Amino acid sequence: MTALTPGRGQAMRLAIAGRFAPLAARWKAFSATRFGSIVARTLGTNGAWIFLLLVALMFVFNFLAPGKFWTEFNVRTMAENVSVLLVIAVGETFVMATGGIDLSVGYVLLFSGVTSAQAMNWGGHDPTNSGWDIVLLGLAVALGSGLGWGVLNGLVVAKAKVPALIATLGTLGMSWGLAEILSNGQDLRYLPSIIGDMGTGRVFDKIPFVVIVAILVAVVGGVTLNLTRFGRYTLAIGSNQEAARRAGINVDRHLIKVYAMSGMLAGFAGFMSLAIFTTTTISGHANDNLQAIAAVVIGGTSLVGGVATVVGTTIGVCIPMVLFSGFTILGYQSFWRDVAVGAVLILAVYADQLRRRRRERR
Amino acid sequence: MRMRNLVMLGLAVITVGACSSSATAAPAAGKAWNLTLIQGVAGDPFYVTMACGAQAEATKEGVKLNVTGGNKWDATVQKPVIDSVTAAKPDGVMVAPDDSKALLTPLKAMSDAGIKVTFVDTKLDDTSFAVSSISTDNLAGGTLAAKTLAQLINDKGTVLVVNVDPGISTTDARVKGFTDEMKNHPNVKVLDVQYTHDDPTAATTITTSILASNPDLAGVFATNVQNAEGVATGLKQASNTTVKTIAFDAGPKQIEDLNAGIVQGLIAQDPYGIGVAGVQQTVLALNHGTTTATIQTQLAAITKDNVNDPSVQKYLYKASCS
Amino acid sequence: MAEPLLQARGIVKHYGHVEALRGCDFDVYPNEIVALVGDNGAGKSTLIKILAGSEQADEGEISLEGQRIHVGSPFEAMRLGIETVYQDLALAPDLDGSANLYLGRELMQPGILGKLGFLDNRSMRAGARKAFGELGVDLQNAQSAVANLSGGQRQSVAVARSVAWASKVVFLDEPTAALGVIQTARVLETVKRIRDRGVAAVLISHNMRQVLEVADRIEVMRLGRRVARFDAKKATIEQLVSAMTGGIAEEGAA
CATH class of the missing domain: 3.40.50.2300 (Response regulator)
Known part of the structure; x- marks a missing residue:
C-alpha cells in the first residue's frame, strides 16, 4: 500500500507550503505595487490558472515532441492560425461582458469576406494586379458589412428585446444564406495580390503581419474594456442592467454599440481571412462562432456578464490551438483534440461557478 | 528546479496515454x-x-x-x-x-x-x-456511370443529373463524362443539370418536381453521396419504383442502399x-x-449483380480497416 | 413653516384593479429629515418610486421649490437633484465601490485622453475614499468588487452614492434593513449629515424607535393616503402605531 499516513501527508503539505512561502510573499509584495496590482487583477479572475495551464501545456508538448513543438515555425504558425479567431473573440468578449452572446460572428465573417471579394472583383475585372485603392475598397466593404450585421444584432437585442441567443442565431442564418446567394455557393478566387502578400508577409521575416494586426486589436480591446467609459458601461450592463439604467446609462444605445463593434470586428476578420487564404473559403469558418465563445469563456469571462478580460480571451484562444497543434504533432487521432478542448471548456466554466459560489457565501 | 519537477509530473500522466496508442510497424528493409x-x-x-x-x-x-x-x-x-x-x-x-x-x-x-x-x-x-498527384479519373467515372445507367434503363428515356455546385473540378468532370457518353445513346435524353449545394433536402425537392414535370423520367445520376440520398428520399415520397438511380461512391451506407434497392448502381472510386x-x-x-x-x-461499376464478387469487394469503402 | 421643497398633491396610482395610492399628499421641507411610515401595503414604496421617477402617477401633481415638475425617469429625477437608495440596491455587483459610486457620472481624464473616453480612475478612487470616509465606511480594498463586500458595506456604498450626488432630496427606502448596529448608527449619522448640508432626506423605515430618534417630522400613510403628520419631538410610538393602524381617522386630527 502506498497510502501516506496522515502525519506524513501533513508534513509534506507543510513542506510544500514552506517552499512556496517566499514565493507567495514576493507575489504579495509585487501585487501591492501599482503595476503589480494591475497584473494581479488581470490574473485574478480566471487568468492565473489558465495562464499556468497554457504554460504547462507548452512545457508538456515541448517535452513530448522535443524540437518539434517549441520551434519558431510552429509558434509562428500557431499564432497565425489563431489570429482571425482572436479578432472575433475580442468582439465576443465585449458582447459576453454585457451578458449577451453573438452566435453570428463566424458567418458575418464569411459574408463580409464574400462582399469584400465581390467589391474587389466589381465589373468582372481580374483584380490580381489592382492597387491599394481596390484593396482599401475591399477593406471598407468588409468593415461595413460586418458593421451592418452588428447594428442589426444590436437593434434586435436592445430595441426589439429578442434574446441575444435567438437574435444572433437568426442573423447567423441570414448572413450565411446571403453569403451563399451572393457567391452562388462558389469561392471567389481572384483577389489583389497585395492582399495575399499581406497574408503571408512578416515583420523581420519572423512575425506575420496578421499576428501583429490581431495583437493590436486585442490590445486596443483590452485597453477599451479596462480603462475607458465604454468598457465600464459594458461591464456595468452585464453586471446589473437595471442598475446601469437607473444610473442614467443609455443601456439600449450602448448594447447596439457593443454588437456593432462585434460585427465590425467579424467583418475585419473576414478581410484577414481573405488575406490568409486568398479565397473566400465559403465552406469554412463554420465553427468560428463556437470557438470564439469557448475562448472567451475559457478566458474567464462570465457567461452571465459583468466580468471579462481580453488577456484571458487571448489565452483562451491559444489553449485550444496549443492542444490542437500538440496533439497533431504527437500523431493522435484528430478527434482527441476536440475531447481535450471540450474538457478545458467545462473546467473553465466550473472554475467560474466555484468563484461565484465562494463569493455568494460571504 | 521546481519548474522541472512540475513538468515531469505532468508528463508522467500524459506519456502513459501516449505509449499505448502508438503501435509501430517493424521496418522490413x-x-x-x-x-x-x-x-x-x-x-x-x-x-x-x-x-x-x-x-x-x-x-x-x-x-x-x-x-x-x-x-x-x-x-x-x-x-x-x-x-x-x-x-x-x-x-x-x-x-x-x-x-x-x-x-x-x-x-x-x-x-x-x-x-x-x-x-x-x-x-x-x-x-x-x-511528388505526384493521385486521383480518381472522374471523367472515366462519369462515362462508366452513363454506360451503367443506359444499361439499367434499356437505353431509352429521360435522365436527370443532380450535381453539387458548379465549379468543382471532380464533380464537373463526372458530369462531363456522363453527358458526353450519353451522346452515344440517341434514345436517352439528358435534362439540364440541377445543383443542390450538397444538401440532400434540395436533391429531394428537385427529384419530386422533375418527376412531376417529366413523368417519363427513367434514371437519375447523383454525383455524390448526399445527392444520392436526397434523390432516394424524393423517389420514395413520390412512391416511384421505376426510376433507376446511379450514384458516385460506395460507402457502407450506399452498399446498404444498393442491397435494399434504393439505388441501382454505384460508381466506386x-x-x-x-x-x-x-x-x-x-x-x-x-x-x-x-x-x-x-x-x-480506376473505378468500378457496382450493381446488385456483382456486389459480392471478390474483384469488386476491394472497391467498397470501409468504416474501419479490419 | 417655510415653503415645502418637494410637494405631492392628490397622487393616484393603479396597478390593474388595485389602487395603490388614492389621492396621496406628501411634503418635504428644506433641511429636514422626514420619515415616511405606514404598514405594509400602505403605499410608501409606490409613492417613493413615483417621486423618484421610476414609476408614473396616474393622477396628481408634483412640485419642486414651488415649480411643477414632471419626473419621467430616474435620470430626470437625478438631474433635478433627487436621489434614491433603493431597497434592492441598484449596484453593479461586479464593479468596485468607486466604479459604482461614479456609475453614469464617471470622471474622465483631462485633455485628449478624456475625449477618447479614458476614465480618471485615480480621481474617482480618491473621491470614493472621501465619500465612504464621510459615511464611516472602511472598504479595506477599494478595488474589490461590490459583490465581495458584506451586506452592510454594500448598503453603505449604495447610500454613499446617493448622498454624494443629491443636491435637493434623498429618498432612503429601508436603508438600515440589512445592517448591524454600528453600521446602522453610521448610516443614520450620515442621514443627519445630509440634512446639515442642506439636503432633505426622506426615510422609510419600520423601526419606530429609529424614526423618532432621527427624524424631524413624520408623515404616516395608510391605505394609499397620508393620514397623519407629527413633529418627531412630540410624537410617541403609540401615536404612530395608532395612526398607522387606523386609530386616527383623517389627516389633521392629531
Missing part, C-alpha cells in the same frame, strides 16, 4: 521513413479506406505512417492541421487538400521545409512542388488504391526513385 497522411476529412469511409491502403503499403515497405485530418471538410480547419504536421517534420506527407487555392501557402511551406508532398484524391491548382499509390510515390521520392507526376486510379 530500407530506411524507416516517417510518413503522414492528411485526410480531407477524418472519419469519412472514403478516407478511412484510403488510410487502410496507405497503412498496408507502409507496413509492406517498412515505413511509419501517421494519419490525421480535420473533422470537417473545411480549409480553415485543415490549415492548422497542415501547419502542425509540418512542425512535426515527417519525411513525407500524403495530403488531400480541402481547397485548391486556400492551402497553397501552408503546403508550400511544408515542401520548403524539405518534406516530400504527394496529393491524394484532391490537389492544388499549383502542383509544381508535389478506389480510395484504397489511392492510399497505396500515395505511399509508393512518396517513398519512391524519398529513395530518389522515379516518380509519376499524375496517376489516375
Whole structure:
C-alpha cells in the first residue's frame, strides 16, 4: 500500500507550503505595487490558472515532441492560425461582458469576406494586379458589412428585446444564406495580390503581419474594456442592467454599440481571412462562432456578464490551438483534440461557478 | 528546479496515454521513413479506406505512417492541421487538400521545409512542388456511370443529373463524362443539370418536381453521396419504383442502399488504391526513385449483380480497416 | 413653516384593479429629515418610486421649490437633484465601490485622453475614499468588487452614492434593513449629515424607535393616503402605531 499516513501527508503539505512561502510573499509584495496590482487583477479572475495551464501545456508538448513543438515555425504558425479567431473573440468578449452572446460572428465573417471579394472583383475585372485603392475598397466593404450585421444584432437585442441567443442565431442564418446567394455557393478566387502578400508577409521575416494586426486589436480591446467609459458601461450592463439604467446609462444605445463593434470586428476578420487564404473559403469558418465563445469563456469571462478580460480571451484562444497543434504533432487521432478542448471548456466554466459560489457565501 | 519537477509530473500522466496508442510497424528493409497522411476529412469511409491502403503499403515497405485530418471538410480547419504536421517534420506527407487555392501557402511551406508532398484524391491548382498527384479519373467515372445507367434503363428515356455546385473540378468532370457518353445513346435524353449545394433536402425537392414535370423520367445520376440520398428520399415520397438511380461512391451506407434497392448502381472510386499509390510515390521520392507526376486510379461499376464478387469487394469503402 | 421643497398633491396610482395610492399628499421641507411610515401595503414604496421617477402617477401633481415638475425617469429625477437608495440596491455587483459610486457620472481624464473616453480612475478612487470616509465606511480594498463586500458595506456604498450626488432630496427606502448596529448608527449619522448640508432626506423605515430618534417630522400613510403628520419631538410610538393602524381617522386630527 502506498497510502501516506496522515502525519506524513501533513508534513509534506507543510513542506510544500514552506517552499512556496517566499514565493507567495514576493507575489504579495509585487501585487501591492501599482503595476503589480494591475497584473494581479488581470490574473485574478480566471487568468492565473489558465495562464499556468497554457504554460504547462507548452512545457508538456515541448517535452513530448522535443524540437518539434517549441520551434519558431510552429509558434509562428500557431499564432497565425489563431489570429482571425482572436479578432472575433475580442468582439465576443465585449458582447459576453454585457451578458449577451453573438452566435453570428463566424458567418458575418464569411459574408463580409464574400462582399469584400465581390467589391474587389466589381465589373468582372481580374483584380490580381489592382492597387491599394481596390484593396482599401475591399477593406471598407468588409468593415461595413460586418458593421451592418452588428447594428442589426444590436437593434434586435436592445430595441426589439429578442434574446441575444435567438437574435444572433437568426442573423447567423441570414448572413450565411446571403453569403451563399451572393457567391452562388462558389469561392471567389481572384483577389489583389497585395492582399495575399499581406497574408503571408512578416515583420523581420519572423512575425506575420496578421499576428501583429490581431495583437493590436486585442490590445486596443483590452485597453477599451479596462480603462475607458465604454468598457465600464459594458461591464456595468452585464453586471446589473437595471442598475446601469437607473444610473442614467443609455443601456439600449450602448448594447447596439457593443454588437456593432462585434460585427465590425467579424467583418475585419473576414478581410484577414481573405488575406490568409486568398479565397473566400465559403465552406469554412463554420465553427468560428463556437470557438470564439469557448475562448472567451475559457478566458474567464462570465457567461452571465459583468466580468471579462481580453488577456484571458487571448489565452483562451491559444489553449485550444496549443492542444490542437500538440496533439497533431504527437500523431493522435484528430478527434482527441476536440475531447481535450471540450474538457478545458467545462473546467473553465466550473472554475467560474466555484468563484461565484465562494463569493455568494460571504 | 521546481519548474522541472512540475513538468515531469505532468508528463508522467500524459506519456502513459501516449505509449499505448502508438503501435509501430517493424521496418522490413530500407530506411524507416516517417510518413503522414492528411485526410480531407477524418472519419469519412472514403478516407478511412484510403488510410487502410496507405497503412498496408507502409507496413509492406517498412515505413511509419501517421494519419490525421480535420473533422470537417473545411480549409480553415485543415490549415492548422497542415501547419502542425509540418512542425512535426515527417519525411513525407500524403495530403488531400480541402481547397485548391486556400492551402497553397501552408503546403508550400511544408515542401520548403524539405518534406516530400504527394496529393491524394484532391490537389492544388499549383502542383509544381508535389511528388505526384493521385486521383480518381472522374471523367472515366462519369462515362462508366452513363454506360451503367443506359444499361439499367434499356437505353431509352429521360435522365436527370443532380450535381453539387458548379465549379468543382471532380464533380464537373463526372458530369462531363456522363453527358458526353450519353451522346452515344440517341434514345436517352439528358435534362439540364440541377445543383443542390450538397444538401440532400434540395436533391429531394428537385427529384419530386422533375418527376412531376417529366413523368417519363427513367434514371437519375447523383454525383455524390448526399445527392444520392436526397434523390432516394424524393423517389420514395413520390412512391416511384421505376426510376433507376446511379450514384458516385460506395460507402457502407450506399452498399446498404444498393442491397435494399434504393439505388441501382454505384460508381466506386478506389480510395484504397489511392492510399497505396500515395505511399509508393512518396517513398519512391524519398529513395530518389522515379516518380509519376499524375496517376489516375480506376473505378468500378457496382450493381446488385456483382456486389459480392471478390474483384469488386476491394472497391467498397470501409468504416474501419479490419 | 417655510415653503415645502418637494410637494405631492392628490397622487393616484393603479396597478390593474388595485389602487395603490388614492389621492396621496406628501411634503418635504428644506433641511429636514422626514420619515415616511405606514404598514405594509400602505403605499410608501409606490409613492417613493413615483417621486423618484421610476414609476408614473396616474393622477396628481408634483412640485419642486414651488415649480411643477414632471419626473419621467430616474435620470430626470437625478438631474433635478433627487436621489434614491433603493431597497434592492441598484449596484453593479461586479464593479468596485468607486466604479459604482461614479456609475453614469464617471470622471474622465483631462485633455485628449478624456475625449477618447479614458476614465480618471485615480480621481474617482480618491473621491470614493472621501465619500465612504464621510459615511464611516472602511472598504479595506477599494478595488474589490461590490459583490465581495458584506451586506452592510454594500448598503453603505449604495447610500454613499446617493448622498454624494443629491443636491435637493434623498429618498432612503429601508436603508438600515440589512445592517448591524454600528453600521446602522453610521448610516443614520450620515442621514443627519445630509440634512446639515442642506439636503432633505426622506426615510422609510419600520423601526419606530429609529424614526423618532432621527427624524424631524413624520408623515404616516395608510391605505394609499397620508393620514397623519407629527413633529418627531412630540410624537410617541403609540401615536404612530395608532395612526398607522387606523386609530386616527383623517389627516389633521392629531
